[in-house]
Amino acid sequence: MKPWILGLTGGIGSGKSAAARHFSDLGVYVVDADQAARWVVEPGRPALAEIAGHFGREILLADGSLDRAALRRRVFLSEEERRWLERLLHPLIRQEILASLKQASSPYAILESPLLVETDQHTMTQRILVVDVPESLQLERAMQRDQADRKQVEAIIKTQASREERLRHADDVLVNDRDLSWLQAEVERLHRFYLTLRGGQP
Incomplete structure (x- = not known):
């Protein structure tokens, strides 16, 4: 059977890539836009x-x-x-x-994209998971990771969909405001749920 496609998105510094990596470790095929x-x-x-x-x-x-x-x-x-x-x-x-x-x-595949909602890429998916994080934490993480200054990160955030816009498209939301082991446990919980779905729908 053809796998259904989960769209995975989140703003810069949200932890979207860490979530995608863990899905991949669980055997899910991930395409990185x-x-x-x-x-x-x-x-x-x-x-x-x-x-x-x-x-x-x-x-x-x-x-x-x-x-x-x-x-x-x-x-x-x-x-x-x-x-x-x-x-x-x-x-x-x-x-x-x-x-x-x-x-x-794999039973389902993931399209990981920071611009899933902003472009027509979401039309390739049957379900959307948003990794969400408060903007203050998003800024802090992105500045740390990319050794970038606040202005640069804020400019990138401005080009991406607003948090509200992303959440409006979401079927599932993973709030990533804790540590990596929490994120991985949430990914595993979602993975178990996704394996029960046909075509991305319960």
Whole structure:
């Protein structure tokens, strides 16, 4: 039987990736949308040539790969440039994700994506799990993890869906305001529940 797809999302610093890792340890097939996004701009892929043509060669590193930091700076400054980039990349990322999900053989598979709600990626899923965390904790964790300053993290949070928006899409919510062992226990509880579902519905 074809596995049903669980969308897993959460804002920066929410612990979404730690949750995905534990689901994976439990034998669930996980597709990471961020990885798909990195793959579509690898050297030799058509998207990279288009990006360099649009933004100029200075968007590339010496080895010909994408200078992500430079690209991030450019698109954060301009809504128009961000839209252009999204129009180019979102369909390619979607194809990549669908191809990866086709390889799943676990009873259900996970699409882990920070932009599940903001893009049409949620339409590929039958159920959505949101890893939720209070914004103060989110800021603190993301600053610590990425050695980033408060301003940078706040700018990233602004580009993501609001907490309310994400929670409105959620079928399940995992509040991750404690430690890692609590998070893992919650993942195991949800996993047992998900194994009882057909097509993502009770």
